Amino acid sequence: MxxxxxxxxxxxxxxxxxxxxxxxxxxxxxxxxxxxxxxxxxxxxxxxxxxxxxxxxxxxxxxxxxxxxxxxxxxxxxxxxxxxxxxxxxxxxxxxxxxxxxxxxxxxxxAPQAPTGAVDAADATEQAVAGESASPIVADLPETARSITLLKGKELAEMIAMNGPVKASLEEWLTQYRPNLIQAYVNYQYMRYRMWPEYQKAGLPEALLFGFIAKESGGKVHAVSRSGASGPLQFMYATGLRFGLSTVNGFDQRFDPMLSTRANAAYLNEQLRIFNNDLELVLAAYNGGEGRMARLAGGGGRFWDARVYGALSPETRDYVPMVLAAAWLFMHPERYNLAFPRVENKPGRVTLKQTASLSELSICFGQEGGNRDGWFRALRNLNPALDPQEAQPVGATLEVPAVLEAAYPKLCAAGQWQSLAADLHAAATPQVTTRVAARIDSRPGGSGSYTVRKGDTLAAIARKHRCAEVRDIASLNRLRAPQYAIKPGQTLRLPACTK
CATH class of the missing domain: 1.10.730 (Isoleucyl-tRNA Synthetase; Domain 1)
Structure with missing residues (x-):
């Protein structure tokens, strides 16, 4: 039937x-x-x-x-x-x-349920139609559907050139970066119910979304790059604003998995129109800037053309095939002896019966459900606006994987693990007063202050001033983790260097 x-x-x-x-x-x-x-x-x-x-x-x-x-x-x-x-x-x-x-x-x-084991790639399509599959990915997205993963009316597989750079990227994902790829997949699965519908509504393939996540952040919602790009899909501040990602009640929406995916989808559709559905040029624009790519590709140039490819930064030349390779592996894991873990990713919620922070919940949940890496990352990703160290009040509702709903009353509402988590969380480390932290020049515009510019992040500001750490600056200016919200024109106090 x-x-x-x-x-x-x-x-x-x-x-x-x-x-x-x-x-x-x-x-x-x-x-x-x-x-x-x-x-x-x-x-x-x-x-x-x-x-x-x-x-x-x-x-x-x-x-x-x-x-x-x-x-x-x-x-x-x-x-x-x-x-x-x-x-x-x-x-x-x-x-x-x-x-x-x-x-x-x-x-x-x-989609059928997947048994353990592997199948020959040549049999994947027939087995998926017949109700059998080779891996957890096939269970969610059978070969019949994965091969028809479309982008603007064309199969995504046909748009990925299996050339030297893409093959080299496949090797990287399958060797030194295999753990990163697996972890990105697991992180994505817990957020999938928030992210995938935004791509689906925009008519974009899920494999491409996974390619972005794997390369950009590994599925870590609070990732911030050295250049200040932030969130699971690494938006720069100005680009995020252009696509509706602002700061609301102190929360930078670039860290919201659903909103950042919506913005990413809007960006892709815009650039696909501009670059005549040339996916590689669009990916290069996402990484290296659309203005630069428009100049390089003017007159019909393609990404792999020597004139275009040779003029790109090494970062962009690496970025495009890595995204494509991750998307390809999402579609065809069984062809590469790759098995993604099965993830029980049904979403759920818990209402707190005791005050608790995300860190405390991570401790008392332990490795419930067989999750060997624990639940800290999933809890942070699903509740991106919360400081993981800040206690949430009784009655607060938190997003959690459904497997934790039944575990909450027995592990975290009361009992030995809740008590242990609260005790560890309350522990304080000795406060050491250093000469650097003690000497503050609070004069606006002086050596101990900094005026925030458009696109700045606290991490980027700390890197510019070698005497300043992110937490020191945040403490001095009463900025709350994890977003450390700042705005252009704001003057921040900085620790002054000692000789």
Whole structure:
């Protein structure tokens, strides 16, 4: 039953993908190409939503044992979805990517559970359709869907040139950076429910999102680069503002996984339009600046052209193939003897019965659920606006992986582990007064002060002033972790150097 529905969905999706690449046919009474019929487009999107819901209802019927009725509902939903998609193709302004993304999502709805072990890459597609799979990735995204991971109507796999630099990057991910890749995947899985829907709505492939995460931050929401780029997708301050990431109530929204993904998707779609859907140029622009890439690629230059590639910084020449290689491995792990761990990533919430910080919860949760690395990173990523050392009040609701919901009452609401966590958290280290910390020149504009410029971060300011540490500056200016919010024009007091 499921196999038949999936094969039908794949067939329809392939047909639509072919349609997306073909020139639109003009009906006898069609409106001019520059006229957008918003009402017609809205009606098609409504049909899309209704067809998806009907298909999902069919899946529920199948789970309940009503196979015949489920088949009728699912087939009818696919027929209507295909008809609406074909209409969309002929309507100016209608985004076909939405329909392609919907088919992709329906394929994932029927994804099979993965047994342990590996399969030959040549058999991956057939086994995924038949209800078998080789790895945890295939369980979430079967080969049939991963091979149809589309970007602007083209398969993402076709847009990745498997050349020397990309192959070298594959080797790096599979050797020295394999632990980083695995950890990035685990970190992403716990945030997936916040991040992936933003890409899905924008018609962008999940593999590309993972490529960004793996290269940019490893899935660490509070990552800050030496240049001041911040968050899981490493936005510079000015670029973040351009795409709606500001500072709200002291919280830098670049650290919010959902909002930063939304901004990243908007940036990509903007730049894909500018660079005529040349993915490599867009990735290079994300890393090295769109202005520079526009100048280098002027006149139709491609990323791998010697003239363009040779003029790039070593960082950008490395960045683009590393993102592409991580995306490729997300789609095809079984081809490279790579197995991503199974992650129980269902989201959950706990309401505190005792005051507790994220650090205390990390201690009392221990390695619950078999998580050998503990829960500190996941708790921070899911609650990015909270200082991990600051106690949250009774009644506060925190985002957690669902596996911790049942564990909270027995481990962290009371008992020996809660007591241990509270005791360790309350411990204080001796305060040592140093000459550097004691001598402060508080005169505005003097050697012991700094005026914040646009794009500055506290870490970047600390690096400029060798006598200053981030925590020292934060303490002197009463800045709260983890975001250490500052704004242009603000004058910060700095520790003065001693001779």
């Amino acid at each position: 499921i196999r038949i529905r999936r094969v039908l969905a794949v067939a329809v999706l392939f047909a639509l993908a072919g349609c997306a690449g073909a020139p639109a046919k003009t009906a006898r009474n069609a409106k001019p190409a520059n006229t957008v019929d918003e009402a017609a487009i809205s009606a098609l999107y409504a049909r899309l939503d209704a067809a998806v819901k009907r298909y999902e209802a069919g899946s529920d019927l199948a789970d309940g044992g009503e196979a015949e009725r489920a088949m009728r509902e699912s087939n009818a939903a696919l027929d209507d979805l295909r008809a609406a998609a074909l209409q969309c193709h002929a309507v100016p302004g209608c985004e076909e990517e939405r329909f392609l993304s919907a088919f992709d999502g329906l394929l994932r709805l029927d």
